[in-house]
Amino acid sequence: MSINIGIIGLPQSGKTTVFNALTKGKADTVSHATEGASPHIGVARVPEPRLKVLTDILHPGKVVFSEAKYIDIGASVKNLARDKGIGGQLLNQLSSVDTLICVVRAFTDASIPHPQGSLDIKRDIDSLNMELVFSDLAIMERRLEKLEISLKGAKPGERTSFLQEKDILLRFKTELENDKPLRTLSIESAAARFVANYQFLTAKPMLIVINIGEEQLSQAASLEKELDAQFSGAGCCVVTLCGKLEMELSQLEESAAREFRNEFGLKESGLKRTIKMSYELSDLITFFSSASNEVRAWPIKKGTTAQKAAGKIHTDMEKGFIRAECISLDDLVKCGGIAEARKKGMLRSEGKDYIIQDGDVVTFLFNV
Numbered sequence: 001m002s003i004n005i006g007i008i009g010l011p012q013s014g015k016t017t018v019f020n021a022l023t024k025g026k027a028d029t030v031s032h033a034t035e036g037a038s039p040h041i042g043v044a045r046v047p048e049p050r051l052k053v054l055t056d057i058l059h060p061g062k063v064v065f066s067e068a069k070y071i072d073i074g075a076s077v078k079n080l081a082r083d084k085g086i087g088g089q090l091l092n093q094l095s096s097v098d099t100l101i102c103v104v105r106a107f108t109d110a111s112i113p114h115p116q117g118s119l120d121i122k123r124d125i126d127s128l129n130m131e132l133v134f135s136d137l138a139i140m141e142r143r144l145e146k147l148e149i150s151l152k153g154a155k156p157g158e159r160t161s162f163l164q165e166k167d168i169l170l171r172f173k174t175e176l177e178n179d180k181p182l183r184t185l186s187i188e189s190a191a192a193r194f195v196a197n198y199q200f201l202t203a204k205p206m207l208i209v210i211n212i213g214e215e216q217l218s219q220a221a222s223l224e225k226e227l228d229a230q231f232s233g234a235g236c237c238v239v240t241l242c243g244k245l246e247m248e249l250s251q252l253e254e255s256a257a258r259e260f261r262n263e264f265g266l267k268e269s270g271l272k273r274t275i276k277m278s279y280e281l282s283d284l285i286t287f288f289s290s291a292s293n294e295v296r297a298w299p300i301k302k303g304t305t306a307q308k309a310a311g312k313i314h315t316d317m318e319k320g321f322i323r324a325e326c327i328s329l330d331d332l333v334k335c336g337g338i339a340e341a342r343k344k345g346m347l348r349s350e351g352k353d354y355i356i357q358d359g360d361v362v363t364f365l366f367n368v
């Protein structure tokens with residue numbers, strides 16, 4: 001499974017720059033993207049220090065990290081600054097992502113005019129949030145109109161489910177009208193099904209990336225703290241990132257980049273944190289597989305069963321699932337190896353309904 005993260009933001013906020021930094025990409029940031037241009041797509045390796053711990057114990061020939069896919073949707077995001085709101089192709093592209101990254105401009109540069117005429121981080125976050133709310137409200141209204149028509153012609157057996165849907169949509173609508181994004185609500189399972197169906201944008205986790213200039217690096221932490229207090233909440237976090245500098249560093253050899261970072265007093269963690277936060281916001285946990293001389297990190301949704309997790313590696317493993325041999329990374333470290341863990345009886349044998357835990361090291365046994 002790969003996780004899809006869509007990058008949005010006002011024009012000229014640094015979306016493509018941040019995209020390049022995250023994915024070591026080289027997409028053009030000079031020319032404005034044109035209407036109808038195809039989005040930039042790239043992947044980033046998700047930082048996972050536990051793979052090093054695992055490698056030191058198991059000495060595999062190969063180590064594979066989880067990946068996150070980033071999509072710089074580009075051109076059509078211009079809609080965000082206009083009255084017409086999110087629609088058409090942009091809405092389709094946004095609906096299909098798991099998580100949103102919202103790039104907000106904090107850097108100052110006289111040669112790059114701000115589309116709103118002035119720099120105002122909070123105003124820009126508010127207006128992006130509002131666009132997402134409007135988009136969801138429009139979807140709801142369209143669906144409610146259709147439901148009214150369906151209700152008129154409904155057979156007695158169909159009425160209950162239509163009425164239930166209407167009820168849920170009206171409830172969501174009230175919350176949105178009170179500026180409450182759907183991600184902040186605790187939604188019961190019947191309603192959650194509808195949310196998943198409609199792919200509401202405010203139901204998606206969101207990472208707000210504050211794109212600061214080099215000269216703002218010394219205020220990065222305090223700015224992040226201030227905005228975090230105001231805008232973070234359920235499924236939403238804030239991070240500051242020096243997009244332009246990180247993009248330039250991402251194009252350098254690792255050793256040269258390290259030297260540069262030291263000079264700037266720039267911790268690697270800025271970029272890594274952004275990747276990790278966007279990954280974790282997506283409600284994912286990581287388990288590790290170790291087989292045929294390869295250790296690998298796998299992303300799965302919280303609550304995934306052993307049998308379903310096996311299917312992420314290979315469909316045959318899911319179909320022919322027998323059992324999973326599991327151990328937490330902590331226990332494996334204590335034992336010093338798989339063989340020792342087995343001897344000590346620390347290697348658990350789990351059935352198909354076992355819920356995989358973050359940090360489990362798993363070997364699946366299966367029939368072909």
Ligand SMILES: Nc1nc2c(ncn2[C@@H]2O[C@H](COP(=O)(O)OP(=O)(O)OP(=O)(O)O)[C@@H](O)[C@H]2O)c(=O)[nH]1
Pocket residue numbers: 009010011012013014015016017018028029030031032033074075107108109112211212213214242243244245
């Ligand atoms: N000085 C400075 N310039 C930046 C920074 N981040 C981005 N820029 C510049 O701002 C301009 C726009 O950056 P992009 O990354 O293309 O922004 P965008 O949001 O993708 O723009 P559109 O796709 O046209 O909406 C480019 O000239 C960047 O080099 C920064 O931190 N400091």
Ligand SMILES: [Mg+2]
Pocket residue numbers: 015016017029033074
């Ligand atoms: Mg761009």
